[in-house]
Amino acid sequence: MEFKISKELIQQLEQLIQTKNDQQLEVLLNDMHHADFAEILEEIDIDEATYIFKVLDSEKTAEILLELEDDLRENILKRLSAKEIAEELDELDTNDAADIIGELSKEKKAEVISELQDVEHAKDIVDLLRYPEDTAGGIMHKELVKVNENWNVLTCVKEMRIQAENISRVHSIYVVDDEDRLKGRLSLKDLLTTSTRTAISDVYISKLNSVTVDTEDVEVARIMQKYDLEAIPVVDELGRLVGRITIDDIIDVIKDEADKDYQLAAGITNDIETNDSVYELTKARLPWLLIGMVIEIIASFVLKGNEAVFEKYSTLIIFVPLLSATAGNIGVQASAIVVQGLANGTLKTYSRDYFSKELTVSMISGFIISMFLLVYHSVMYQQYMVGFAISISIVVVILFAATLGTLVPLFLHKNKIDPAIATGPFITTTNDVFGIMIYFAVAKLILGF
Incomplete structure (x- = not known):
């Protein structure tokens, strides 16, 4: 049965801490899984959480450290002495111990290493600390x-x-x-x-x-x-x-990479968490919002340059939001599949076969959407040539969006830039500008304005 935190359990835990009933505290917590234990520590006061670490055996609490959220672990480590931290790390595998030591200040790091009882363990940890975190050396175990x-x-x-x-x-x-x-x-x-x-x-x-x-x-x-x-x-x-x-080390890597790609796709430039400060959250999210604003201003100039057309063909402006949304969706879909292929190795570089397949899918999708639009416009407005122009424009814009969504991630990947950035605001805002330009260019060609 899955563990559930109850209000009664938290109250019992707090009571035992307040009365310093260490023996009963150990009885209550010793048989608990470290992941459930960490969940409890998230719900109580930081001083109470630190007290538990000082009372229980390091063999038990060491594993709990790995399960804690970064901020809580950092706060607990600040309240522990170098010797107490070293006792925790002596119970951990080398890569886990190195990860925790890497979060400490330079001075505290040296103190903790000097307090480690197992000399070989300490040497292995120091050896791991010299490797970058995103390499095999940075995530490997020395135990084998x-x-x-x-x-x-x-x-x-x-x-x-x-x-x-x-x-x-x-x-x-x-x-x-x-x-x-x-x-x-x-x-x-x-x-x-x-x-x-x-x-x-x-x-x-x-x-x-x-x-x-x-x-x-x-x-x-x-x-x-x-x-x-x-x-x-x-x-x-x-x-x-x-x-x-x-494999458990790799699951962490996959999770971190997925979180980073998800945030990039949403236009978030830095790795952030929900408990980060307002400043950090704003700094991570604002850049793409500003870039999007500039691109949309450019799109507004394109619309302004076609004001005279709206007086004669008023229905053209009605379908601009639909055009932008459709082009954005097609572009994001195309780029998402490419980014996924690059991530799992099924697509390593530009493939003519895949590009042709993507254009075919987009052509079919564009044709179906354009037929609906043509029928709708003809029934609602009885302006058949305008409806035809809008339908053809939609097809061309969809093909452009699919091309952009397919090629941009490949270009970024080739130039050692995370292609996940191409699955979010970059594609949608870029498609807005070029989509509107293509839309009016095709309409002008057909309608002759």
Whole structure:
């Protein structure tokens, strides 16, 4: 059954904290899942949340830190000493510990690292901190199980038992040479069914996907998705095994990338959260609003330049909003599919076949819409040539919008710019200006004004 926070639970928790009944507090919380625990901490006072961290064992609270919202975690860490933070990090995997340390100030970071009890753990964390956050090196775990190709199966099993003590889940057994260079992986089935005297070099599988420390995290996600991997090894510039990336790390990458693309598509230039300040929210949202305003002013000049036409063909102006909305929708649909293809690897660069397919779909859509408009205009206004001009204009504008929506994301991607920016205000506002210009140009050609 899914956990639900109740008012009674919160009141009971607050009462135990106020009376400093630490023993009962531990009984109440110790069996609770860390994700549910984090949900509770979001509902109580920051001082009460900090008190809980100081009372409970670090083995329990360390996992909770990872589940907290960034602001709450930051506030709790500010209230903990360097030694208390180090006790939490000693219980975490290296990449999780490195993520938390990376949020601290430079001075606090050094203090916490110096307080870490496990020297090897501290060295691994420091090693991870040197990699950019959006690379394989920045998201990998240092914890893994590796065996030497020169060992036999018996030695291998003994060493694996020692290494596995500090690892929560063993996804793969990696095989390295004497220089720690990655050679392949070892099948658990082969390990169990092979003689204990057999050399590992005779049974390991050399075919293995891997990434380098500087591979972008989104590329790692693409590779793992393509080959349906639960984990992937990470090697350095010399091919030495330095870590592994697991599927839960990649889920975080995919979520972050999806959130960023969604915001870009909505015209939000910075990564923001609902609890950010008014200033941060405004700064992220205002730029595209201003750009949109400028583009729409240009569109108004196009309309103003055709004022004389409206006196003779008044129904032309009536269909301008429909034209803008249709062109915007077609453009956003086309760009969204391209951005999705670029993200999942089904579309890597310009494809003549796909472009032709998109234009065909747009042509069919435009023809159907134009037929409805032609019939509607003919019935309502009995101006058949004007209706014909509007219908043809709509088809041309739709084809233009589809072309823009398809090619712009590809151009941005080629120039190392996130193509998701092309799925929002950029496409809709650009289509407004050029769509109106095309609309009147085609109408003028047909009507002769």
